Amino acid sequence: MTNNTYVDWGLRAATAGTFVFLYAPLFIIVLLSFQTGDTPLGFSLDYYQQLLDATSLLDALYLSFRIAIVVMVISTTLGILAGLGIVRYAWPRNTKAVLAFFSIPLTLPIIVYAFGLFVVTTYFAIPRGAIAIVLGHIVYVLPFAALVMVSGLQDFDSELEEAAMDLGADEFTTAREVTLPLLKPSILAAALFSFTLSFDEFLIAYFVGGKGDITLPMQIFTMVRRGISPTIYSISTLILVLSAGLAWIALQLERS
């Protein structure tokens, strides 16, 4: 048995080590965001204060936020409809093919799509900037939203809808009073995933974003290439907290 306890301890240590590997870098960013001047272990809110004067970062944050909201609304709406179509209706017959169609953008490298969108926006004279980014983000996010809805709908108890119909509710009332409330967790999860995905997306924005329209990831990329300035730690901490929080809620909703 001693041999087995060694193995168990080994497994435990490897698991703990992997968690340290996953979290240590993020923890260090958070720690650094609170440092005072040159002493790395002090505590102050200096870098957060400096953030308030970093207009380029704040502008970028605001733009990313607005883009993410628009993308969230459009992609979630399309995703709900697509989910209903895939799970409920027998058209098109080949559900597997439809699912594969939706999975292609998730599987192929996004960067190649970014090149394609870059070329097409130029050719059709779609100005680089927020609108082009929104278009790119919608297709980047839509497959996630649709698949979240598909898995939500597959667990759905359609007997409740039938009961409502039996009691005399028409399709519209049933949809509003029964289907939508039951699907609410999946819809919220799809929306939150859509928001974070768009908010953190870099490659598409980097290629179709314009000189005036710079999203937060684009701004951070430029800052990191020029050499890290302290505000990067504070803005990153805010991003981490925001996206981790949203992801946590979304994952909970998805599993409920």
Added chain:
Amino acid sequence: MTTVTPSLDDIEARLATLRATLMSFIGSDRIKGLLSLGPSISVLGIIYFLPILALFILSFGTESSFTGFEFTLEHYGDIFPLDPLLSFNFADLLYLGLLAKSLKVSLYVTIVSLVLSYPITYYIGNRVQEAYRLPLMMLIMVPFWTSYLVRTYSWIPILSENGLINGLLTTIGLQPLQLLYTPLATNIGLVYLHLPFMILPLYASMAGLDAAHIEAAQDLGATRLRVFREIVLPLTMPGAAAGVIFVFIKSTAAYVVPTLLGGPNGILYMNVVVSQFRQTYNWNFGAALSFILLAIVLAILYAAQKMGASLGSAQMR
């Protein structure tokens, strides 16, 4: 000139049949399917597949626009130049050399990710109490959903010249190392970013393992190693294959990590492709380089599908 005024009842009856046919038309699965799936399929078709198709066409074009398009294979020819290939001057194969370098890096990253993923998924899937499994998996997935840009450069304060590791090294009296802007930094960054793509599908198949199987084997006197080799390994193959494919594809297409962590000598294939679009404005050549990568990706996916990898489990990010 006699106009037949239809009676009110008549109109009502006609309207009723019209409504009935309309309702049955709208109510049919076909129309519902069309109305619900149609928008998404057209959005993906126009905004996703059209740009990819445009890129594909450009890769055979002489100019960076579609007007005055002339078919040529010269861009693919530049990637596979015949002279150096035939005279074995492999140093002249600039692009293929970089591609090989990228594929090699992806292979390393994939192997390291796989080795790191086995213990943690086995432990969480089989050793941890049921109630803790989901929370632990959530802990793995949450950082995965945060900004990959932030996660990439979070290694800079650790690896930089006066970063954490070198700080520790100098405190204990050792020489500082050049860690940041090296291939090692790229590899670490890629493993860090892509590890969850390996852990998730592997965990899915670990959780599907039957504990009774393992216990039975152990009761019959099988060693841990033998249990792992003969039960765990074969049964988790589909999950591992899915993870391998996703990590490999994502690493081969990596641009941000080599750019931010790899330094000037750490550039990989995608850095050259990006520069065709952003610096040298040689879109046709960039498109051809992209499609070489896509061809590799598709070949891997096709082979995996043939071998029955459960790709679906890893698709959800």
